[in-house]
Amino acid sequence: MNIASVRRPIIPPTPPRAPDNLSFFGRLAVIRQNMIATWGQRAYEEEIIQGRFFLHKSFILNQPDAIRHVLLSNYENYTRTPAGIRMLRPVLGEGLLLAEGHAWTHQRRTLAPAFTPRATANLVPHMTAVLDETIAKLDVRTNEPIDLREIMQRMTLEIAGRTMFSFGMDRHGPTLRNFIMEYAERLGRAYFLDMVLPVSWPTPMDRARARFRTRWTEFVAMLIAERRAAGKKAGAPPRDLFDLMDEARDPETGKGFSDEQLVDEVATMILAGHETTATALFWALYLLALDPDTQEEVASETCGEHLDSMADIDRQKFTRAVVDETMRLYPPAFLVARAARGKDVVAGAEVNKGDIIMIAPWLLHRHEKLWDQPNAFIPKRFMSKEPPDRFAYLPFGAGPRVCIGAPFAQAESVLALARLIGAFRVELVDANPVIPYGVVTTQPDHSPLFRITRR
Template structure:
């Protein structure tokens, strides 16, 4: 894909690339700190890299046709790895993101009506109300240092609370954020035994994760109980995601979710919905602060727009391209790892049962054979008449297991970025480069201070 540009695009900072001959134990040590920093130059140039992990072969796939095979054509042959399950099950339980087989089919069919474009459109007023409040608070903090990462986390958490439960998160938001921060700081980091042992063999970290899960599920169950206490008028249309999920029924069996299942589904939607969107918005604001000219283009597009409906959101073509380019450079899920259930052929290579397939959007989105100027911030590449290959750009995954909440997340991200940049000029006050690191999602290594001024 060739990109024409009148000015030199910015290239945001990244971690140094690992030596291609890094030892196994050296790589394991780096994984604990930053998975992104374990990949060497070969991973950004070659289509398939084959290696070994303990008793099994491993493959890094950067070839769209091979990725299509694993995520779409033969997706049933590939399941989550033990490490992936260990990282996610304590916070997501057996919700949609981790379910397999018939359980996944039931959940996907049952939840799908809650995430249609029409259902998302009905939730936009919740988003705009929170954005109005956020902008009003920011107006009192112009020309002083502000931590926009924290503000984005609070804002998206508030949106998640209102779209899920129709009530604000003033009371419970700090507790929920503490859960997220606690897990990411310690329990969400992969250790050697997490990757080496079967899921049925508990590791020392698994015991700590189990204690965390007990406290976490009790908290989510309490939120559900509070929402149910408010009730819903008989015959009234659903007013939030909880109504839609609580009333959802499998179109084939007529079954709905048990209370235990509903806890896992709500936890999945709140966490996946607020943390990934907050991180994407932080990176977008960081990039626009580095690139004032692009920031002004976003502001120009939003000028005069009301931005309070899906139709308004859909008109923000350039802002959408900025969001898309942000998620190319900083994909929320930087790695998708799968274990083969049975033998297969992928990109001409023999795959055996238990072999590990790694599809890393971080690598794929910066691959030198797939993108022109892969490390540069060029939003207009997503306004080209030649869109990227569907399996070369995976911010929300692909295939049957593509993220069910993608339309919601995209609408929220575009709306929030358009409203914020339309209201404020954003500048960096912190000169230190912000380095991405991978722990569950693509996080910044620190929260820089920004200055905002009213337009």
Template sequence: MYSTGHHFEPPAPPLAPDRVTGLGVLMRLRRNAFSAFPARCFSAPAIKYRLGITDLILANTPDAMRHVLADHPDRFRRVRATGRVLGPLLGRGLAAAEGEAWRRQRRTLAPAFTPRTLPVLSQHIAACAEATCARIEASSDGSIDLLSAMQDLSLDIAARSMFSLETARFGPELRRLLVFYSATIGRPRASDFLLPSKLLTPTDVRRALFRRRWSRIISSVIAERRTTASPDTPRDMFDMLVDAYKDQDEGLLADEVSTMLFAGHETTGLTLFWACFLLANAPEWQDAVREEARACDVSPSTAGEALARLPLTRAVVEETLRLYPPAYMSARAVMDPHDLCGLPVRSGSLVLLPFCMLHRNPAFWASPSRFDPSRFLDAARPDRFTFLPFGAGPRVCIGAQLAIAESMLVLARLLRGNAIAMEHADPVQPIGSFSTRPSPVPVFKLRRGMPRAPVKSRRARSMTELGATAKGRSRSDGNADV
């Protein structure tokens, strides 16, 4: 059975044995990245494995990740596995581009993700959240598959806010294809990392066939956007992309649309699911989030202003991203020989950056297995390179702040008038394959109309009380608090 309140420690799969080989690490990634890496990652800045004619390096510490992502990004390139796994979905889109093409695409998309656009996008987020939550609340018995609901909502938000589209016609098919891909041929294989790109495997052939189906539905999305837009429709990201890529082939435009829809569906939807899972098992934190949400207006007209008044909700989102980063790992290939935190690395070596291990390393996090949003509540925030759910350096996720804002507003709207609980107590563990998904997928129970009780009789403590208790407990654990 799960524990309750702010002492909740969610279950996690066992780590790989210390005797695991480099090939063993790569093979385990297909099953579950949360079980692919050994406990040695918690103590060694970097680990080197011999892998045939090359090496596999695990970069484990903040310094090692800073070296790869921020200090020397020019000494590394994306690995061939990125193209093999993400290429069928994203093609040449921003997330998969390299070199000058990536820089040009980044400059094109950057204006759509500046802080000044957040208030406008927040209106779309709040409107979609209101419609979805109203539909959930109208459920006959209150039972709900929150994973599907949150991913449907995230896809709807991405389509409306970026492309002024409704998802009623293409949403179900797009969702079905994404779920199929992530559960089957989207899982990384050892061959994705080791074999030359021109040497195709049976999985690569299946991915190529999937790519055709996926491209057809994205083309239909673009066609619908072009036929439904009117001269009075405000300009959105689609208009910006059309202007930027008017001299390019149509395929690049389609790849950028695909990238934005995929990111909105997969990463943010999973973050919202895991946040609901954690709060369902930590009722005191859930009550505190509800109290905070009731104190401000998260309707579309004021959603942008409400973000600053939801510090606990933001802390819950960030703690969720620590425990369950949708992008659980990144990978690079070494371009020239040099030292990485004192470890000589050869040209062509494969470097893995296991964010899922960094986020649970007891050297940098007090009681790292515990769900404790107070880590993100005060001024003593974690060091930048101990918390990397969106990566870092030049290739940091361009939509990071939008994803956090979306998660905050949806959680606030869902919880302000509802309580969520799980219908069963079967252990739900993270499966890191294509992204960080749950196994099994639990069913939640939604209870509506939670009364606002007098402050002294409320079960939830204030943010300050919860935070102080957690901080005192962390000190007693004898671990460094970050």
């Protein structure tokens, strides 16, 4: 994809690339700290890289047709790896993100009506109400150093709470944030035994994760009980995602969710819905602070716009391109790992049962054969008449298991960025480069301080 740019685009900082000859155990040592830093230059240049993972082969795929085969054409042959299941099951249970086979099909069919464009449009007032409150709070903090990452986390958590339950997260937000931080700092990291033992063989960390899961599911069940106690008027239309999910029925079987299943689905939507969006918004604000000219283009597009409906959001073409480019450079899910259930052929390579397929949006989105100036921040590449290949750009995955909440997340991100930049000029106070690192999502290595001023 060729991009013409009048001014020289910014290139945000990234971790140093690993030596291509980094040993297996050297790579393992880096994985726990920053998975992104384990890849060398070859991974950004070659279409397929074959290696070994203990008794099995491993493949890094950067070829769109090969990725299409794994995620779409033959997706039933690939399942999550033991390490992936261990990282996610304690917080997501058997919800949509981890379910397989008939369980996944049932959940996907049942949840689909809750995430249609029309359903998302009905939730926009919840988003705008939280944004109004956030902008009002920021108004009294202009010209002072602020942590926009924390503010984005609180804001998206509040949006998640209101769109899910129609109540704010003032009382429960700190507890929920503590759960997330506790898990990410220790339990959400991959340890050696997590990667080599079958899921049926518990590791010492699995026992700690099980204890965490008991406390976590009790907390989510309490939120659901509080929402049910608030009730709903008979015959009234759904007012939030919980109404839609609680009333949802599989169109083929007529079955809904049990209370236990509902806990996992709600946990999945709250976590996936607020943490990844908060991270994407942080990176977008960081990039716009580094690139004041692009920031002014966003502000110019939103000038005079009230932005309180899906139609208003859809008109923000350049802001949407900024969000898309942000998720290209900082994909929330930096790695998709799959284990082969049976034999296959991918990009001419023989794949056997147990072999590991790695599709890394971090690599794919910066691959030198797929993108012009792959490390540069150029939002207008997403306004080109030649869009990127569907399997070269995977911020929300692809195929049957593409993120069901993608339209919701995109609407929220565009709306929030447009409203915030329309209200404030954003600049960095902290001169230290912010380095992305991959643990569960693509996080910054520290939270820089910003300064905002009213436009």
